[in-house]
Amino acid sequence: MSTSSTWSPSSWRDRTVAQAVKYEDPAKLQSVLGKITKLPPLVTPSEIERLRHQLALVQQNKAFLLHAGDCAESFDACTHENITAKLGLILSFSLILIWGARMPVVRIGRIAGQYAKPRSSGTEKIGDREVPSFRGDNVNGFDPDDRKPDPERLLSAYFHSTTTLNCLRGLLASGFASLNHPRDWSLSHVRSPILRKEFERISESISDAMDFSRTIGADGGPSFELGGTHTVQGEVDFYTSHEGLLLDYEESLTRHLPVPPALRKTSDEKAWYNTSAHFVWIGDRTRQLDGAHVEYFRGIRNPIGIKVGPSMQPDELVRLLDVVNPDKVPGRVTLITRYGAEKIAQFLAGHIAVVQKAAHPVVWVCDPMHGNTLTTSAGVKTRHFRTIVSELVACLRIHSECGSRLGGVSLEFTGEINDEGFSVTECLGGSMELNEQELGLRYQSFCDPRLNFEQSLDVAFVISEFFKSQRQGKGNLDAANVLLSELGKRA
Numbered sequence: 001m002s003t004s005s006t007w008s009p010s011s012w013r014d015r016t017v018a019q020a021v022k023y024e025d026p027a028k029l030q031s032v033l034g035k036i037t038k039l040p041p042l043v044t045p046s047e048i049e050r051l052r053h054q055l056a057l058v059q060q061n062k063a064f065l066l067h068a069g070d071c072a073e074s075f076d077a078c079t080h081e082n083i084t085a086k087l088g089l090i091l092s093f094s095l096i097l098i099w100g101a102r103m104p105v106v107r108i109g110r111i112a113g114q115y116a117k118p119r120s121s122g123t124e125k126i127g128d129r130e131v132p133s134f135r136g137d138n139v140n141g142f143d144p145d146d147r148k149p150d151p152e153r154l155l156s157a158y159f160h161s162t163t164t165l166n167c168l169r170g171l172l173a174s175g176f177a178s179l180n181h182p183r184d185w186s187l188s189h190v191r192s193p194i195l196r197k198e199f200e201r202i203s204e205s206i207s208d209a210m211d212f213s214r215t216i217g218a219d220g221g222p223s224f225e226l227g228g229t230h231t232v233q234g235e236v237d238f239y240t241s242h243e244g245l246l247l248d249y250e251e252s253l254t255r256h257l258p259v260p261p262a263l264r265k266t267s268d269e270k271a272w273y274n275t276s277a278h279f280v281w282i283g284d285r286t287r288q289l290d291g292a293h294v295e296y297f298r299g300i301r302n303p304i305g306i307k308v309g310p311s312m313q314p315d316e317l318v319r320l321l322d323v324v325n326p327d328k329v330p331g332r333v334t335l336i337t338r339y340g341a342e343k344i345a346q347f348l349a350g351h352i353a354v355v356q357k358a359a360h361p362v363v364w365v366c367d368p369m370h371g372n373t374l375t376t377s378a379g380v381k382t383r384h385f386r387t388i389v390s391e392l393v394a395c396l397r398i399h400s401e402c403g404s405r406l407g408g409v410s411l412e413f414t415g416e417i418n419d420e421g422f423s424v425t426e427c428l429g430g431s432m433e434l435n436e437q438e439l440g441l442r443y444q445s446f447c448d449p450r451l452n453f454e455q456s457l458d459v460a461f462v463i464s465e466f467f468k469s470q471r472q473g474k475g476n477l478d479a480a481n482v483l484l485s486e487l488g489k490r491a
């Protein structure tokens with residue numbers, strides 16, 4: 001394998017493309033890509049560089065990363081209500097984390113472009129029929145009769161991403177993030193009295209802290225609508241991300257743009273930026289060392305993620321880091337581990353050891369979702385809250401035993417609610433004790449099961465309590481134990 005050869009946005013085309021999509025009409029594909037190539041970037045180099053800088057702070061233990069959102073966004077779910085609910089959950093989650101950890105949270109949504117899905121199999125069974133698998137809204141349709149890949153969907157993905165991003169930017173610029181108005185955490189869903197007492201204690205402390213800031217005027221004066229500036233609390237950074245799976249699309253949004261002045265080494269320095277999102281990641285199924293995805297990713301300047309599962313060999317991991325980050329740039333690489341609760345103890349410490357030995361600067365993030373998927377006897381794909389939290393807790397423990405640090409979490413969750421105000425029912429357990437019979441009530445995911453609003457806040461409380469106890473010098477999981485043992489007991 002030669003990685004020293006010249007890179008270009010299209011050099012990946014000489015490599016084997018894992019999870020490739022086969023289009024019937026290549027001319028139509030070219031015409032769509034030609035159109036996208038001319039459309040404006042979705043994000044800017046300054047935003048991308050700012051995120052890289054913030055991820056370097058995560059690495060230095062000065063911030064925590066929350067990477068979260070849908071497994072697969074869909075074009076139909078691109079509504080004001082859904083986007084607001086998703087952003088609201090990310091903000092609520094990060095507020096709880098900030099309270100416990102007393103450090104900034106870097107927020108990256110799996111949003112505004114998370115359409116393409118790698119699949120375990122090329123076909124799937126729907127009833128008695130065997131049809132091509134759904135590959136995401138930018139490839140084919142969820143309807144079993146609409147599974148032929150259509151290049152026009154790439155253009156539609158661009159416009160849905162743009163619309164989503166515009167909605168997010170509008171909400172954030174108009175004070176939606178103001179910490180004075182978090183979504184109501186009613187806690188009425190919490191069944192265990194012990195848990196409810198703990199959650200109430202935490203949320204009252206947060207409300208108290210916010211009340212205090214308001215009283216002393218530390219919330220920044222008049223509101224935005226009344227001519228005030230964006231308040232310190234209301235002004236938050238928010239970044240977008242998706243799996244960089246469809247390289248045709250990623251290439252067409254890869255632009256040679258001036259490096260922002262503060263970072264330029266020469267007055268005319270330019271770099272290749274993937275302008276489809278601030279952060280893109282390589283999936284566990286497409287991270288082959290000599291494959292097309294690694295070749296594409298090595299040449300872009302964005303901060304990138306790499307999914308690391310049980311099949312990653314330790315030496316392979318170091319070689320991969322050498323390829324994508326030869327200059328060991330801080331903040332450039334985030335390793336998103338996803339082994340499964342049963343396997344993490346077998347693999348994580350070995351991966352940490354080789355990365356430490358190679359002195360590669362990385363942000364370690366725990367994805368406790370993808371190694372913990374199961375299918376019920378009724379054929380429903382789900383995840384159990386208990387295994388999700390169990391992988392997360394094991395991850396925190398193993399990092400601290402190895403003298404390393406867990407810098408963030410990567411979750412599939414959604415704050416979406418239906419017209420009656422109910423959350424989705426896709427994962428089992430949590431403080432609402434969702435059971436198998438209830439999965440069918442509001443199962444809306446197009447791919448993997450997501451934590452709903454209530455279950456996500458459960459996770460936020462657990463992590464927040466862990467950081468609080470660490471901050472108070474306890475350095476262990478004691479304070480989170482009441483939550484963990486209670487949540488662990490729930491079916």
Ligand SMILES: O=C[C@H](O)[C@H](O)COP(=O)(O)O
Nearest residue numbers: 071117118119120121447448
């Ligand atoms: O989101 C991740 C993958 O695309 C997903 O887990 C694949 O699911 P599958 O195993 O049903 O193909």
Ligand SMILES: C=C(OP(=O)(O)O)C(=O)O
Nearest residue numbers: 071283284285307338370
């Ligand atoms: C496809 C995904 O994960 P992985 O590559 O880890 O299976 C994902 O994050 O949606």
Ligand SMILES: [Mn+2]
Nearest residue numbers: 071412447448
């Ligand atoms: Mn997924």
